[in-house]
Amino acid sequence: MPDRSLASHSDVGVQRLPKSLHGSGAALKLTGPWSLVNNCSSKGSTVSEKFVLPEHQRPTLKHDEYTDLEIPVIDVAAINNSLEGDATAKEALVAQVREACLNWGCFQIVNHDISEELLSRIQYHVNRFFNLPFAEKMKVVKQDGSVAGYGHATVKNGDVRPSSERFFFANDGSVAENAQKLWSNWDENDFIGSYSEYYEKVHQLSGSLIRIIVQGLEVDPVHFEKYWKNTSGLLLWNFYPACPEPQKAIGINAHTDFNLLTVLHENNVGGLQIEKDGEWVAVRPRPGALAVNIGDTLQVLTNAKYRSVPHRAVVNETQTRISVAYFHVPVQGIDIVPHPELVDEHNPNKYEPFTIDTYTKIKQAQTLNTLELFLRTDTRDNGVVTIEAQSHTT
Numbered sequence: 504m505p506d507r508s509l510a511s512h513s514d515v516g517v518q519r520l521p522k523s524l525h526g527s528g529a530a531l532k533l534t535g536p537w538s539l540v541n542n543c544s545s546k547g548s549t550v551s552e553k554f555v556l557p558e559h560q561r562p563t564l565k566h567d568e569y570t571d572l573e574i575p576v577i578d579v580a581a582i583n584n585s586l587e588g589d590a591t592a593k594e595a596l597v598a599q600v601r602e603a604c605l606n607w608g609c610f611q612i613v614n615h616d617i618s619e620e621l622l623s624r625i626q627y628h629v630n631r632f633f634n635l636p637f638a639e640k641m642k643v644v645k646q647d648g649s650v651a652g653y654g655h656a657t658v659k660n661g662d663v664r665p666s667s668e669r670f671f672f673a674n675d676g677s678v679a680e681n682a683q684k685l686w687s688n689w690d691e692n693d694f695i696g697s698y699s700e701y702y703e704k705v706h707q708l709s710g711s712l713i714r715i716i717v718q719g720l721e722v723d724p725v726h727f728e729k730y731w732k733n734t735s736g737l738l739l740w741n742f743y744p745a746c747p748e749p750q751k752a753i754g755i756n757a758h759t760d761f762n763l764l765t766v767l768h769e770n771n772v773g774g775l776q777i778e779k780d781g782e783w784v785a786v787r788p789r790p791g792a793l794a795v796n797i798g799d800t801l802q803v804l805t806n807a808k809y810r811s812v813p814h815r816a817v818v819n820e821t822q823t824r825i826s827v828a829y830f831h832v833p834v835q836g837i838d839i840v841p842h843p844e845l846v847d848e849h850n851p852n853k854y855e856p857f858t859i860d861t862y863t864k865i866k867q868a869q870t871l872n873t874l875e876l877f878l879r880t881d882t883r884d885n886g887v888v889t890i891e892a893q894s895h896t897t
């Protein structure tokens with residue numbers, strides 16, 4: 504099964520990059536919103552050509568092809584216990600999370616404090632938004648240079664489009680503005696209320712999770728804290744319409760996330776796949792559970808002890824899938840460097856310093872193996888980095 508190996512999942516051939524950190528695909532041309540017009544199923548029983556992947560890139564693992572190889576499911580009820588209060592439960596949680604981070608780079612959590620009622624309210628708004636007529640959605644289309652708005656995973660000129668739509672939110676007043684444009688006559692308040700409630704909860708939860716994650720490293724946490732003190736995050740709604748020939752298309756290309764940590768809610772359809780030891784593994788959705796994955800910047804802070812997991816989303820023939828991703832983002836303007844206690848003669852510092860501001864821009868042009876652009880020359884094999892060019896941006 505060729506596509507199961509990540510190494511064979513090269514989109515447009517292999518690029519060879521010079522040692523320089525910069526110039527990594529800045530010339531890529533991105534499509535504009537006009538290319539959103541139709542979705543995967545718009546042609547009836549066959550998939551529209553713009554979504555058809557070359558044969559060698561097609562996903563062979565179906566959305567619901569689950570096996571016994573499953574990502575860990577972790578009960579996080581003890582997440583906010585004080586160590587003094589219930590040391591045993593908390594220590595057990597730290598140990599489970601550590602194992603999951605070392606072996607998988609991701610896990611699912613249950614018994615968190617985001618209620619199923621709130622999750623279904625969010626799903627209601629997600630469905631309502633994406634089912635609006637195209638012209639309505641275009642009222643809030645993402646403009647060049649802004650983070651927030653409606654769009655789809657950016658694609659290079661001439662490349663095939665992922666079969667999904669997206670709506671990005673930013674903490675810059677645009678949520679209220681967009682809500683007004685869309686819902687001025689009906690449930691604007693309900694939308695903003697549900698959005699804010701979810702944002703606050705998932706933001707808090709991510710803050711607690713990241714502390715549990717770094718506790719498992721058994722190093723002085725002070726180095727880490729500046730990266731997430733008063734930090735914020737971004738929410739993204741993803742929408743994957745049913746696709747008449749799902750085996751020919753992809754919902755979101757293989758990528759890693761740019762940030763510290765992502766918390767993902769999905770409906771009960773299935774489609775998320777993660778890469779484990781060169782093979783794709785389908786993640787089984789569990790009602791009420793949230794999926795958590797390590798992002799690139801946490802990989803750097805841990806000097807690659809914890810890895811940012813490559814993942815993708817596949818589509819299916821009959822059901823619409825939605826997901827809501829929360830990206831916990833490090834504070835801007837600070838160099839991201841590994842914890843000194845995780846660097847020694849056996850594990851030299853692998854990365855050149857960078858800020859999240861720079862990284863985010865580069866990530867837009869290359870979404871898989873992006874960190875290889877920042878490998879220190881003394882840790883590279885031969886001074887030349889091999890990357891797979893990708894077409895999706897997170």
Ligand SMILES: O=C(O)CCC(=O)C(=O)O
Nearest residue numbers: 739741775816826828897
């Ligand atoms: O929808 C999913 O399962 C994955 C979404 C994702 O990876 C992303 O938005 O970065």
Ligand SMILES: [Fe+2]
Nearest residue numbers: 759760814897
């Ligand atoms: Fe992602």
